[in-house]
Amino acid sequence: MPRLSIESYEEMLNRLYSTVKVRVVKGERFEPPTVRSFIVGSRTVIANFKEICEKLNRPPEEMARFFLREMATGGGVEDQRLILVGRFEERQLNSALQFYIRRYVFCPVCKSPDTELVREKKLLYLKCLACGAISPVPDYR
Numbered sequence: 001m002p003r004l005s006i007e008s009y010e011e012m013l014n015r016l017y018s019t020v021k022v023r024v025v026k027g028e029r030f031e032p033p034t035v036r037s038f039i040v041g042s043r044t045v046i047a048n049f050k051e052i053c054e055k056l057n058r059p060p061e062e063m064a065r066f067f068l069r070e071m072a073t074g075g076g077v078e079d080q081r082l083i084l085v086g087r088f089e090e091r092q093l094n095s096a097l098q099f100y101i102r103r104y105v106f107c108p109v110c111k112s113p114d115t116e117l118v119r120e121k122k123l124l125y126l127k128c129l130a131c132g133a134i135s136p137v138p139d140y141r
């Protein structure tokens with residue numbers, strides 16, 4: 001049997017930590033974004049999807065992945081908006097977004113919202129840009 005070069009968990013964490021760049025946090029207060037959505041036929045459009053991604057510093061594909069899993073439906077990003085198959089109330093989308101922010105934005109160590117979400121070996125980590133902590137987080141269901 002050839003020996004597979006599998007990076008140990010510890011090595012991986014070390015590598016992740018070495019790429020964290022702690023930056024000076026802007027003094028402004030974090031205002032969590034809220035979803036603005038409307039329904040067209042049998043689809044729901046998140047109109048301010050791009051703004052939400054920018055505000056939370058998340059790639060649109062990653063945010064889209066979360067919403068699609070959370071609402072258990074199909075869809076995709078079109079013209080900076082997220083289109084979901086099915087009719088969803090703005091209230092439902094907002095509670096999903098709030099859940100996301102609590103679990104996938106705020107650093108569990110220092111509570112800063114200045115974080116990045118990183119996928120490594122199919123696992124999800126929250127990297128804090130304020131205190132440098134790396135916290136494993138459960139993947140979207």
Ligand SMILES: [Zn+2]
Nearest residue numbers: 107110128131
């Ligand atoms: Zn932190």
